[in-house]
Amino acid sequence: MSATTPDGRLGRVAVVGAGLAGSLLAVLLGRRGFAVDVFERRGDPRAGGEAEGRSINLGISARGIRALRAVGLWDGMAPSLVPMRGRVIHQPGAPLRFQPYGTRPEEILHSIRRNELNAVLVDRAEKEPAVRFHFGWRGSELDRDGGRLTLTKPGTGERRTVEADLIIGADGAFSEVRQLMHRGLPVNYRQDFLDWGYRELTIRSNPDGSARTPIEALHVWPSRRGLVVAHPNTDNSLTCTVLLPHHDDPQRPDQPSFDSLTTEAAVASFFATEFGDLPELVPDLADQYFAHPVSQLVTIRTAPWHHRDRVVLVGDACHAIYPFYGQGMNSAFEDCLVLDDCLARYGVSETALATYQQSRKPHTDVLADLATDNFIELRDRVRNPLHMLRAQADLALHRLAPQLWQPLYRMVSHTAIPYADALRRAQRQDRLLTWGAAAATVGTALVARAAWRRRRG
Amino acid sequence: MSATTPDGRLGRVAVVGAGLAGSLLAVLLGRRGFAVDVFERRGDPRAGGEAEGRSINLGISARGIRALRAVGLWDGMAPSLVPMRGRVIHQPGAPLRFQPYGTRPEEILHSIRRNELNAVLVDRAEKEPAVRFHFGWRGSELDRDGGRLTLTKPGTGERRTVEADLIIGADGAFSEVRQLMHRGLPVNYRQDFLDWGYRELTIRSNPDGSARTPIEALHVWPSRRGLVVAHPNTDNSLTCTVLLPHHDDPQRPDQPSFDSLTTEAAVASFFATEFGDLPELVPDLADQYFAHPVSQLVTIRTAPWHHRDRVVLVGDACHAIYPFYGQGMNSAFEDCLVLDDCLARYGVSETALATYQQSRKPHTDVLADLATDNFIELRDRVRNPLHMLRAQADLALHRLAPQLWQPLYRMVSHTAIPYADALRRAQRQDRLLTWGAAAATVGTALVARAAWRRRRG
Ligand SMILES: Cc1cc2nc3c(=O)[nH]c(=O)nc-3n(C[C@H](O)[C@H](O)[C@H](O)COP(=O)(O)OP(=O)(O)OC[C@H]3O[C@@H](n4cnc5c(N)ncnc54)[C@H](O)[C@@H]3O)c2cc1C
Ligand SMILES: Cc1cc2nc3c(=O)[nH]c(=O)nc-3n(C[C@H](O)[C@H](O)[C@H](O)COP(=O)(O)OP(=O)(O)OC[C@H]3O[C@@H](n4cnc5c(N)ncnc54)[C@H](O)[C@@H]3O)c2cc1C
Numbered sequence: 070m071s072a073t074t075p076d077g078r079l080g081r082v083a084v085v086g087a088g089l090a091g092s093l094l095a096v097l098l099g100r101r102g103f104a105v106d107v108f109e110r111r112g113d114p115r116a117g118g119e120a121e122g123r124s125i126n127l128g129i130s131a132r133g134i135r136a137l138r139a140v141g142l143w144d145g146m147a148p149s150l151v152p153m154r155g156r157v158i159h160q161p162g163a164p165l166r167f168q169p170y171g172t173r174p175e176e177i178l179h180s181i182r183r184n185e186l187n188a189v190l191v192d193r194a195e196k197e198p199a200v201r202f203h204f205g206w207r208g209s210e211l212d213r214d215g216g217r218l219t220l221t222k223p224g225t226g227e228r229r230t231v232e233a234d235l236i237i238g239a240d241g242a243f244s245e246v247r248q249l250m251h252r253g254l255p256v257n258y259r260q261d262f263l264d265w266g267y268r269e270l271t272i273r274s275n276p277d278g279s280a281r282t283p284i285e286a287l288h289v290w291p292s293r294r295g296l297v298v299a300h301p302n303t304d305n306s307l308t309c310t311v312l313l314p315h316h317d318d319p320q321r322p323d324q325p326s327f328d329s330l331t332t333e334a335a336v337a338s339f340f341a342t343e344f345g346d347l348p349e350l351v352p353d354l355a356d357q358y359f360a361h362p363v364s365q366l367v368t369i370r371t372a373p374w375h376h377r378d379r380v381v382l383v384g385d386a387c388h389a390i391y392p393f394y395g396q397g398m399n400s401a402f403e404d405c406l407v408l409d410d411c412l413a414r415y416g417v418s419e420t421a422l423a424t425y426q427q428s429r430k431p432h433t434d435v436l437a438d439l440a441t442d443n444f445i446e447l448r449d450r451v452r453n454p455l456h457m458l459r460a461q462a463d464l465a466l467h468r469l470a471p472q473l474w475q476p477l478y479r480m481v482s483h484t485a486i487p488y489a490d491a492l493r494r495a496q497r498q499d500r501l502l503t504w505g506a507a508a509a510t511v512g513t514a515l516v517a518r519a520a521w522r523r524r525r526g
Numbered sequence: 527m528s529a530t531t532p533d534g535r536l537g538r539v540a541v542v543g544a545g546l547a548g549s550l551l552a553v554l555l556g557r558r559g560f561a562v563d564v565f566e567r568r569g570d571p572r573a574g575g576e577a578e579g580r581s582i583n584l585g586i587s588a589r590g591i592r593a594l595r596a597v598g599l600w601d602g603m604a605p606s607l608v609p610m611r612g613r614v615i616h617q618p619g620a621p622l623r624f625q626p627y628g629t630r631p632e633e634i635l636h637s638i639r640r641n642e643l644n645a646v647l648v649d650r651a652e653k654e655p656a657v658r659f660h661f662g663w664r665g666s667e668l669d670r671d672g673g674r675l676t677l678t679k680p681g682t683g684e685r686r687t688v689e690a691d692l693i694i695g696a697d698g699a700f701s702e703v704r705q706l707m708h709r710g711l712p713v714n715y716r717q718d719f720l721d722w723g724y725r726e727l728t729i730r731s732n733p734d735g736s737a738r739t740p741i742e743a744l745h746v747w748p749s750r751r752g753l754v755v756a757h758p759n760t761d762n763s764l765t766c767t768v769l770l771p772h773h774d775d776p777q778r779p780d781q782p783s784f785d786s787l788t789t790e791a792a793v794a795s796f797f798a799t800e801f802g803d804l805p806e807l808v809p810d811l812a813d814q815y816f817a818h819p820v821s822q823l824v825t826i827r828t829a830p831w832h833h834r835d836r837v838v839l840v841g842d843a844c845h846a847i848y849p850f851y852g853q854g855m856n857s858a859f860e861d862c863l864v865l866d867d868c869l870a871r872y873g874v875s876e877t878a879l880a881t882y883q884q885s886r887k888p889h890t891d892v893l894a895d896l897a898t899d900n901f902i903e904l905r906d907r908v909r910n911p912l913h914m915l916r917a918q919a920d921l922a923l924h925r926l927a928p929q930l931w932q933p934l935y936r937m938v939s940h941t942a943i944p945y946a947d948a949l950r951r952a953q954r955q956d957r958l959l960t961w962g963a964a965a966a967t968v969g970t971a972l973v974a975r976a977a978w979r980r981r982r983g
Contacts, residue, residue: 255822259716365712 080417083108083218083233085208085246089183090384090401091239092190096140097409099197106231107200108220110207110240114187125269125308126300127186128153128178128287128395130482136402142193149189150179151301157286161345167286168460172468176483178287178395180300208240211249213376234417237408238382242367242389250380256371263366263391263444265296266327267310270357272350274305281350282307289447292343294324296448309351310392312448315363327363366391368437372430375422383408388433393443394481400436400488404429432488439481439492462502474498537874540565540675540690542665542703546640547841547858548696549647553597554866556654563688564657565677567664567697571644582726582765583757584643585610585635585744585852587939593859599650606646607636608758614743618802624743625917629925633940635744635852637757665697668706670833691874694865695839699824699846707837713828720823720848720901722753723784724767727814729807731762738807739764746904749800751781753905766808767849769905772820784820823848825894829887832879840865845890850900851938857893857945861886889945896938896949919959931955 080103084091087109099105129137129150137143154177155169170176194200203220206229210219219230238246251258272281282288284305290297299307314326330336333355340348348354369389375381384401408425415421450456463476475484475498480491537560541548544566556562586594586607594600611634612626627633651657660677663686667676676687695703708715729738739745741762747754756766771783787793790812797805805811826846832838841858865882872878907913920933932941932955937948 255719255824257718259718261714261716262712367712 080104080235081233082106082235082237083231084237084239085218086110086238086240086244086386087114087187087191087202087204088239088241088384089187089190089398090386090405091237092187092194093136093140093402094237094239094383094405094408095194095200095202096190096197097405098412099194099200100140101409101413103199103412105194105197105200106233107194107202108206108208108218109202109204110223111204113202113204114184114191117184125184126180126182126302127398128300129181129186130178130395130399132396132399132485133402134179135485136406139406140193142189146181146189149185149303150181151303152285153178153180153287153301154285155287157283157288159288159290159345159347161342163345165283167283171479171483172464172471176479178482180287180302182302208238208245211236211246211380213250213380216379235378235412236380238380238386239384240386242369242385244382244386246380247371247382247386250376250382251371256373259368259370261368263368264314264316265312265444266315266363266365267312268327268358268361268363270297270309270311270351270354270361272299272307272309278305280305280307282346290344290347291448293449295339295343296444297344297347298447309347311358330358333359368441370434370437372426374426374430375419378417378419378422381408381422381425388430388437390433390437390440391444392440393447394436394440396436396440396481396488400433403485404433432490435489435492436481439477439488463498466498537561537692538690539563539692539694540688541694541696542675543567543695543697543701543843544571544644544648544659544661545696545698545841546644546647546855547843547862548694549644549651550593550597550859551694551696551840551862551865552651552657552659553647553654554862555869556651556657557597558866558870560656560869562651562654562657563690564651564659565663565665565675566659566661567680568661570659570661571641571648574641582641583637583639583759584855585757586638586643587635587852587856589853589942590856590859591636592942593863596863597650599646603638603646606642606760607638608760609742610635610637610744610758611742612744614740614745616745616747616802616804618799620802622740624740628936628940629921629928633936635939637744637759639759665695665702668693668703668837670707670837673836692835692869693837695837695843696841697843699826699842701839701843703837704828704839704843707833707839708828713830716825716827718825720825721771721773722769722901723772723820723822724769725784725815725818725820727754727766727768727808727811727818729756729764729766735762737762737764739803747801747804748905750906752796752800753901754801754804755904766804768815787815790816825898827891827894829883831883831887832876835874835876835879838865838879838882845887845894847890847894847897848901849897850904851893851897853893853897853938857890860942861890889947892946892949893938896934896945920955923955 082098082103082105084095084105084107087095087107091107091109095105095107134143137146153170155167158166158168160166170178191202195202205222206220207223208218209221211217216234216236217230217232218236219228221228236246238244238250240246274280280301284301284307286301288299288307288309296312297309298312299309301307313330314324316328317326318324325335325339330339336355336358337348340354351357367389368391369385369387371387374387383404385397388400390397390400407428411421411425411428415424460476463474466474467476467479475494477491477495480486480494481488484491486494539555539560539562541552541562541564544552544564548564548566552562552564591600594603610627612624615623615625617623627635648659652659662679663677664680665675666678668674673690673693674687675690675693676685678685693703695701695707697703731737737758741758741764743758745756745764745766753769754766755769756764758764770787771781773785774783775781782792782796787796793812793815794805797811808814824846825848826842826844828844831844840861842854845857847854847857864885868878868882868885872881917933920931923931924933924936932951934948934952937943937951938945941948943951
């Protein structure tokens with residue numbers, strides 16, 4: 070019923086992009102009874118092969134788990150996952166420090182290979198009788214009012230045009246559907262490239278198959294001049310993301326960049342001074358470093374997310390963010406649940422798409438800011454004792470009053486509290502803590518004064 | 527010397543756009559000895575004819591005057607100008623209120639027809655022997671590394687390609703040079719369309735040629751539900767800009783929009799309630815209203831402003847702003863002076879273009895924010911007595927200590943203090959005023975307490 074158009078036909082949906090959001094959406098909409106065609110520029114993820122510049126593995130947290138559960142997938146997935154129970158901080162000359170993520174056993178993240186997750190989702194989607202995947206087809210023209218999408222087969226000149234009641238752009242940060250949908254219209258759009266980029270490195274397992282460093286954690290090598298983060302894999306290897314500025318800054322001659330680290334010697338000496346044990350963990354560090362490309366990180370903000378009742382965007386296509394909160398896929402999955410729900414409630418209509426945007430955009434806007442801030446947090450603050458104290462106070466208060474006091478990180482990663490609500494609540498807690506500190510100070514002063522008066526009087 | 531390339535040739539510059547910035551730049555660079563070709567999509571402004579959606583007249587203030595003086599133009603221009611000595615505020619049922627712009631006779635703005643100013647600049651530029659204008663040619667392809675620009679003649683299929691040492695995009699807010707220069711590169715870019723747009727109306731002069739309302743002022747009709755601003759013309763007419771939301775907002779059913787004001791009756795009744803004397807001043811208001819198109823307002827922020835040593839942007843092409851501070855052209859002219867200066871100092875080089883961007887962008891970024899804030903100021907605050915009091919305090923303090931205390935509006939409009947410096951200074955003054963008020967409060971409390979003690983004691 071919900072999958073029919075106003076005139077009673079079965080609704081036809083064309084999804085562009087069979088990435089994480091596109092393939093989850095295919096499951097959801099197929100299950101609702103829509104006829105779903107998914108067009109993906111690349112090959113079938115089940116054929117293997119990693120795509121460059123999209124990170125090899127990802128951290129999945131409460132929101133993502135909730136979405137996978139909704140399509141009956143999470144429970145069988147344990148073999149593909151490595152639990153991450155907290156952060157392990159590596160600092161030159163210091164022992165490893167472990168910071169647990171939460172206070173309860175279920176408050177952990179899980180690391181998974183992007184490709185494996187993508188394959189599981191495509192498999193699941195194909196179980197829906199009305200879902201069909203078309204790999205090797207690129208969405209390249211759009212009649213946004215008429216609901217016609219033209220696809221081309223790269224390299225062959227082949228083209229085809231399909232008609233659909235709803236066209237969904239799930240085609241990632243550089244979405245062509247977004248560009249075609251917005252062309253010539255007075256839309257708001259913002260892209261911010263981070264002046265830092267990243268290269269991937271692998272910490273292999275030991276010859277006996279064991280892990281070289283505690284495996285059930287996210288590893289962080291913070292430093293004033295760079296940042297390395299590593300996610301574990303099920304084969305006991307870890308994939309590192311090395312973050313550095315793209316270019317030299319004449320104002321900071323001591324800050325190396327991908328531009329300036331061009332010799333093996335320079336790479337070796339930089340990693341040895343900044344990232345302590347990393348050169349031991351990656352013996353062929355310089356080889357790997359030069360073998361991998363430098364990738365860009367981008368934040369995309371835009372509005373509107375839909376065109377009338379015809380075209381709509383999900384995931385990175387409408388809100389790509391920096392990866393520093395590990396929430397890109399998690400929030401893309403939330404989009405899918407909400408869009409599915411709006412289509413169920415209102416059918417394929419402008420109301421459905423507008424309601425979807427209204428329910429999601431305020432939250433993904435906040436998330437974009439949080440992800441930007443967390444870059445500073447990961448790089449600078451995890452080393453800072455004052456900040457650590459503050460984080461511990463947060464956790465202690467949460468232990469005392471788990472319902473009343475929730476650290477921001479917990480709300481973002483271990484609950485489904487909408488991002489903007491989580492931020493508001495954290496800001497309220499911050500104010501309380503400041504007042505508390507002020508009250509404590511004043512209280513101490515009063516006591517001191519009374520004591521002094523008593524002595525004098 | 528400065529106009530030669532490193533190998534000693536005379537530098538060739540191609541300017542795309544013979545608008546206000548492009549034609550001023552042609553004067554400056556022609557005078558420096560560059561061979562300058564200017565390509566303009568439209569016809570020669572000296573042939574007359576107004577372009578839609580670009581406002582018929584503009585307010586020129588200190589920065590613009592300074593630039594025109596630099597090319598020997600300002601002094602002969604009085605016949606084209608109407609001085610605006612302050613704002614005249616129109617409110618329903620209230621007498622006209624006059625707010626002077628400054629404390630000194632030279633602290634005024636001047637209204638000028640955009641087309642007339644453009645014609646004067648093109649005329650002046652053609653006096654430079656090495657400057658040539660090519661009207662009816664659109665910049666449409668760019669080899670950004672090779673310095674080759676392809677032009678097409680709209681409607682004819684004619685094309686030509688020119689080579690230049692430097693290609694300058696002076697092609698306005700929707701700059702094609704910017705898009706071609708940035709294509710595929712990791713650039714920062716942001717466009718924000720205001721959800722309010724505008725339509726133009728004319729207040730004609732009386733049959734005897736006199737003005738219907740005081741002519742030497744900027745007129746403002748503030749209202750909670752709309753905003754009208756009018757600039758005077760030398761023929762005693764005024765051109766009004768009527769600002770309203772584009773679309774209806776379900777949350778504010780009492781707020782009309784361009785979408786909803788679709789009948790003569792609705793227009794007449796809305797203007798009569800909100801804008802007091804305007805219907806009398808424009809007897810054919812509804813006819814004019816429906817005859818003119820609705821235009822969009824956009825803010826553009828981007829970086830970088832240049833590509834290596836080959837391509838660079840000026841004016842609206844790199845920093846279009848909302849018109850609410852009357853500084854778009856004024857700041858575009860400042861760009862031209864700075865770019866000319868950097869080219870003189872460093873020749874056509876990456877250093878010259880990077881220095882230009884570094885000297886300008888922090889200031890035009892601040893200006894974009896100020897222009898956004900001034901929308902609220904014009905619409906809501908000019909009616910607010912508390913705000914008026916604050917503005918008067920500002921002006922009074924400035925009269926007392928003209929060097930020490932300068933209202934922000936004065937620094938922006940009547941000086942050439944860089945915008946970001948002006949904002950910093952205004953923020954410092956704001957803090958001083960707050961402390962002053964706090965000190966006064968504490969002082970009063972102390973005096974009161976002393977008095978009370980004396981009575982008691
Ligand atoms: C380094 C890094 C680390 C990250 N870590 C995490 C993490 O720990 N946790 C987390 O939640 N998120 C993380 N993310 C974010 C996460 O990867 C994205 O948010 C997520 O992939 C978005 O899913 P998507 O389906 O919207 O886009 P994508 O996964 O990018 O999928 C888009 C798909 O569309 C296809 N496509 C593109 N254009 C076309 C076209 N014209 N026609 C047909 N197909 C097309 C692409 O080939 C691709 O398959 C990370 C990102 C990066 C870069
Ligand atoms: C309603 C309104 C009121 C305003 N009021 C004021 C004010 O009071 N004071 C003030 O200082 N500013 C004001 N402005 C701003 C001011 O108009 C702009 O800042 C100024 O015009 C910018 O000059 P420019 O030369 O950069 O761009 P434009 O003046 O827009 O000139 C760009 C030129 O490039 C041409 N062009 C475009 N594309 C191509 C191409 N591909 N090939 C060749 N040519 C091309 C266009 O035809 C145009 O002639 C106002 C703006 C508006 C919209």
